Every structure is written in structure tokens, then in C-alpha cells.
Amino acid sequence: MEYLVAILLPQLLHGVVFGAALGLLALGLTVIFGLLGVMNFAHGELFMFGAYAGIVVIGLTQSFWVALVVAPLLVAAVGAVTEVATLRPLYRREPLYGLIMTFGLALAFREGARQLFGGDMRRILPPIEGSTPLLGMMYPNYRLFLLAFSSLLLLAIWLFFTRTRAGIIVRAAVEDAEMLDGLGVNVPRVFTLTFAGSAALAALAGLLLAPVFTVYPQMGVEMILLAFIVVILGGMGSMGGSVIAAFVIGIAQSLLTLWMNPQRVAIAIFGIMIVVLIVRPRGFFGREGVLE
């Protein structure tokens, strides 16, 4: 019981918190995948941009809360410009080209950030301090905020996709972009706005996690593989699947660290993914035969 409260419970909660932020990151990735058929390698860099944009805005306004609104908008603008300039010409080409393209973009973005902000580790201080007694332990307030905020955001996204016309149009574009075009919807604009939205989500995840982790130009590279794993586990293009898989991976990673050193955890996570890809390549909720 001691063990449960002192070690297992906080670790479990850490996992849930991390899973929620990972869900935001993976959600953008999976929507873009469903829409454009592109595995966006630059998604991790948009995540990193979110954290740096946050540092800049906090430096100017001294407020984390302003940054939480402004930074995702800035990154969304970067995403929209990127989509129009580089991905739009690739719509009718092999998905492979999108992969190479975003790999090149990721290289340029990462180095750009290193040139602008330097390569050293930075921190953002948590805007909420202190801890709250919870189930017999003390838990940092900021992480509770992170969990609540991410969960609300995920709920809002779900409502957006099920209850609003714009959300339904995006889902229709995932289903059959050509038919949607025939029905008179400006599909390229849908693609651009969705990409911008996905960039904003990545930026939000980056900024929200910044007070928990550290900020440096390579931070996206570390996260993107995990996000890929989540997207595949959940089933490519399945939004609900991605969110569930994010929590599964977040909790698994967090709990496994109790019994293993970090590299064994990494290998174990890769192992889970290999087994899923072999046994059930479409993931938890993916449709069969997508891009096989």
C-alpha cells in the first residue's frame, strides 16, 4: 500500500499527463496523414517551434498565458505558409515524395532554430506553482493543469469534428477529397487550414510540455518517433485511436521506468510497436488495407 501510494500512483499519473500531451501531438499527425497521405517528419519541429515561440512571447510579455494563445497562432501561420509553398504542389504525387519533402523541411527548421536561439538547453518556469494533496500524495499543480487543459482540448477537438460543419468537412476530405471537390468545397483551402491547425496542436503540446521537460533544437526528433508509434498503434488516420494509443504509450513508458532503465524502456516501446505492426498492422482502430 505504501508502494502503491508513494511510487505507483504518481508514476501512473505522470503517464496520464504525458499521454494527454502526446495525444495532442499525435492527433495533428494522424489527421494530416489521413488527409494528405503524408507522414509529416517536420511535425516534431513544429512541436519544438511551439516551445521556442513560447519563450519569445514570454520574454516580451512576461506571461505564460499570453504565450499559450499567441505561440500556437504563430506556429499555425508557419504551418500554413509551409503547406502552401511546399506540400500543395505534391498533392497528386507518390506519398514517398511528401516523406522526403518533410524530412528536408525538418532539417532546415531544426537548424534554423539552432541558429536563432542557440543550441543550449532552455527552461520555461511553470506558471502555476505548488502542489495539491491528492489520493494521499502531493502532486504538482502545473501537471494537474496540463492534464485538465489537454483533456479539455481533446474534448473540444472531438466536438469540433463531430458537431461543427467545418469539422465534418475535414472528415469528408479524409474520406474522399475528390468527391468533396466535386461538391464545390475549396479542398486546397481545407488542406491548408487543417495543416495549420495540426501545427497549432503540435505547438501547444510543445509549449505545455516545456515546463516539465527542457527546450532545445533537437527536442522534436526525440518526440516524433514516439508520436509515429502512437499513430501506428492507434491505426493510421484514426483520430480516436491515436488519443487512446497516446495514453497507452504514455502510461506504459511511465510505468516501465519503475522496473527498467531508460534504454530498455525505449526498446520495450519499440518492441510493442514491432509486435503490433506484425500482428495487426492497421493498429487498434485503423481500417484494413490503408496504404499497404
Next chain:
Amino acid sequence: MNRTISWRTVVVFAALAALPLTPWMSKYYMLLAFDALLFGAVAMSLDLLIGYTGMVSFGHAAFFGLGAYSAAVLLERGVLSLWLCLGLAVVVVGAYALTVSAFATNRRGIYFALLTLVFAEVVYTFFRYTQTFGGSDGIQGLPAPQLLPGMALDTPVRIYYLVLAYLLLAYLACRVLVRSHFGRVLVAIRENEARARFIGYNVQRYKMGVCLISAILSGLAGALYAGRAAYATPDLLHWSISGEFIIMVMIGGLGTLVGPIIGGAFFILLQEKVSSYVEWYSIVVGVVLVLIVLFAPRGLLGFRRAWRGRPGGEAA
């Protein structure tokens, strides 16, 4: 044109062989030329998978890096024979490639790419954190391998000729391969896998075969690289290196063999030259890549072939 060796191949290799004789080839340029040819050979081996069979391997760095570590482990322990280093690389990389491809060739498209990627990441993580192999520092300060007892490959000119010989043999092997019956079946699999299966070919066996060949060619290159660089580090296994290999193939042109060699050499020279002028060379490399995808999607060679109205530049 059924000849394996065209006069153009002879001329190009003769020119490359004469390169060390030219007066402006300093030690620095010899080593740069080594890297250019070596990574050209790796890109060519990857082209067998991507260009000819339509399988995008995102884990080629593991084959290359395992080859490098195989040679490094022997050299570190005083086993200096080049042939033993290459032999161990073939065994290790071959065993790993068979394991990976047994699972990965069941899956197609992006799932194949991701399976190879994840397997490679397991290898990366293993070497990155295993102190027996030097952890994140890798194995450093290796002695030069010996071609024959007493004949060390310790000058830039010697190792340059070594890599040139390797490139020539690998190129001829690949060329024979893609023109053989085996190579035709690979193209058939790329064009229509189901149909190839219905005709009666054991598609998976062909896929595993070409994976094995491609992996061993890359592994041999890795072993040569460890001999030249005198180190093997986990960075060689990182997935961003696998990405760079794909880029080299794309730059050169899919399914052309020669194209990826040029692409690999071009990429190495670009990276090296730009990085000697500006610190932010990754931006330049990234932008060049974006431009190539946008404006020359068939690669440098494919671009030229399309322009001259000849077939053969296109592949999926």
C-alpha cells in the same frame, strides 16, 4: 543494350582511377572523394530496394552501422585483416537483414518503411547504451586494416583505391542483378505485386533476397567506412542517417543505379562544401532537398533522361 560494361562506364572509372594522380588532390580531397564514392555505393544498394522493388527501407543506417561496428570490434581487438572485417560484417549484417526482412517483407508501403525504421532504432538504442561497445562515444581510435599482412591501408590514396574497387564490383554486381531474371521479377513486384504472385513467384522470397543483397552491400560499405574513419559511433545508426540515404537515392533518380551513386556523391560534396563556408549547412541541404522534390522529382539523372525523351527515369 545488353552489355554489362559500356564504354562510358570504363571511361568514368578510368577517370576516377586517375584522380589521385592529378596534382591538386590533397589528403583532404582524397578522403572527401572516398566518402563521396562510399556513400554513392550505399545509395546504389538502397536503390535496389526503393527504385527496383518499390520497397522504401527507412532503416538502412542499421545495415551500414552494423557493418561499421563489426569491423570496429575486430580492429579494436587487434584483428587487422581487412578480409576478416568484411567477412564478419557480411555475417552480422546478413543475419540481421534476414531477421528484419522476414517480418518486414510481409508488409507493404509505409508499414514496411516503419518496420525497418523501428528495427533500426532498436539497434541504435542497443549500441547507444551498451558500454561494451563504448556507449554513446562508440569505438574510437581504431588501427588501419591490412589488405595483406604487413600492407596497411593507412594512406588516403590506398583507401581511395579500395573504395573505388568496391564501388566498381558493387556496381557490376547490381547491374548484372537488375538485368537478370531475378531483377525482372523485382520490377514486376514493384509494378503489381499481386499479379507477380498469381504468376507463381514466391514474392516474399524475392523480397527477402533483395533485402539481403542490399543490406550486405551497405554493411560492407560500413566496414570500409570504419577502416577509413577509425571509429564506429552510434550516430552512424541513427534514423536520420537512413533518411539521408533515401535523400541520396531521390537526388540521383530512382531505379537508375548510376543516379543514386551520383546522388550520394553530390550529397556528400554538398554537405562538406557548404559546411566549410557556413555553419548552418543543414538549412541549405534541407532547402536543396525541398527544391529537388518540387522541381526535379525524378532526380538529377531522371531529369536529364526525361528531358532527352528517353524512358527509364521513372519508378515508383
